[in-house]
Amino acid sequence: MENNFEKGLVEDFVPRRERMKRREKAKRIRKIVFYVFTCIAGVLVITWTVSAVERLMDWRSMQLIPAKYGVLEECKEKKAVVVRRETALTVPKPYSIRYLVADGVRVRKGALLLKAESPEINRTGEETNLKLYSPQAGTVYKKTDGLESVLTFSSLKSLNLNTVYDKVTKGVMESQGKKGDSVIKIVDNLSPAYLLFPSSGINLEEGSRISFRISGSEDVFSGTLEQDSNNILLVKISPVPQDLMADRLCNIEVITKRAAGLVVPASSLVERSGVFGVYAVSAGNMQWTEVEVKGIFDDQAVITGINPGQEIVVNPDTILRTEKK
Numbered sequence: 001m002e003n004n005f006e007k008g009l010v011e012d013f014v015p016r017r018e019r020m021k022r023r024e025k026a027k028r029i030r031k032i033v034f035y036v037f038t039c040i041a042g043v044l045v046i047t048w049t050v051s052a053v054e055r056l057m058d059w060r061s062m063q064l065i066p067a068k069y070g071v072l073e074e075c076k077e078k079k080a081v082v083v084r085r086e087t088a089l090t091v092p093k094p095y096s097i098r099y100l101v102a103d104g105v106r107v108r109k110g111a112l113l114l115k116a117e118s119p120e121i122n123r124t125g126e127e128t129n130l131k132l133y134s135p136q137a138g139t140v141y142k143k144t145d146g147l148e149s150v151l152t153f154s155s156l157k158s159l160n161l162n163t164v165y166d167k168v169t170k171g172v173m174e175s176q177g178k179k180g181d182s183v184i185k186i187v188d189n190l191s192p193a194y195l196l197f198p199s200s201g202i203n204l205e206e207g208s209r210i211s212f213r214i215s216g217s218e219d220v221f222s223g224t225l226e227q228d229s230n231n232i233l234l235v236k237i238s239p240v241p242q243d244l245m246a247d248r249l250c251n252i253e254v255i256t257k258r259a260a261g262l263v264v265p266a267s268s269l270v271e272r273s274g275v276f277g278v279y280a281v282s283a284g285n286m287q288w289t290e291v292e293v294k295g296i297f298d299d300q301a302v303i304t305g306i307n308p309g310q311e312i313v314v315n316p317d318t319i320l321r322t323e324k325k
Contacts, residue, residue, distance in 0.1 A: 063314040067262040072297040074257035078197040081168045085188040088148040091116045138186040141246045146175025162230035192238035215251040259295030259302040266301045279313040
């Protein structure tokens with residue numbers, strides 16, 4: 001009986017000990033699962049927090065500017081030779097000149113331009129006054145260079161334009177000397193004029209329109225490309241600007257690229273499927289808006305497709321990073 005009782009106790013104790021082991025094991029597993037779950041949740045919370053902070057930093061670093069209307073250009077500076085329809089008038093030497101008209105004044109044909117007096121003849125007591133009248137209608141200028149009869153419309157067809165440009169700009173072009181001194185010239189300001197300048201950086205076909213401004217002026221003028229010979233362009237302009245009437249040489253800015261519209265930073269453009277757009281503020285929301293790019297000039301662009309004054313994002317990468325997260 002005792003053996004059976006002891007045997008029963010042993011059999012009862014062993015299952016109880018196994019049950020205790022299983023309970024301990026299950027408890028350890030629950031702890032491990034809880035720990036793993038806590039770690040995963042912590043990582044997710046940290047990741048979400050970091051992402052939220054980054055998004056907040058991105059939005060705070062976003063720069064907005066209003067789109068404003070403007071005109072952007074690319075220009076090439078050139079030194080140009082001016083050829084006009086003009087006539088230089090001379091008086092014998094030595095004469096003291098008294099001009100009766102001012103520079104830039106248009107006179108009629110036969111108008112009295114100046115009076116001249118010679119000191120040598122004056123000692124004889126004879127009448128020494130010499131009167132000079134305008135042979136044609138035009139604008140009067142006192143500055144002459146002796147090339148008025150050399151650089152003519154007809155001579156441009158036979159002269160080497162490259163040689164002409166080189167000599168005139170270097171001041172070695174020979175003038176056609178006449179007896180006496182050239183003291184005044186009459187410019188036919190109603191006729192066209194021609195500009196000669198190097199073609200480097202300018203790609204146009206003959207007959208094309210070309211826009212330019214005289215350095216220091218805001219006014220834009222235009223002409224027609226008549227000839228491209230030996231890397232020298234011959235441009236016909238009409239009407240002739242006042243600033244091109246007197247001097248033989250002038251500095252001009254040839255406009256090679258020009259666009260008008262809303263000016264925005266080039267960095268604001270975002271391309272999607274071959275179409276450009278900007279992130280613009282509309283009804284309090286930020287949305288990508290398709291635009292037409294009229295031209296890009298270094299770090300600026302000219303666009304249409306949004307309203308003047310509408311705010312756009314200068315640095316759209318801040319939004320793009322947010323969209324990817």
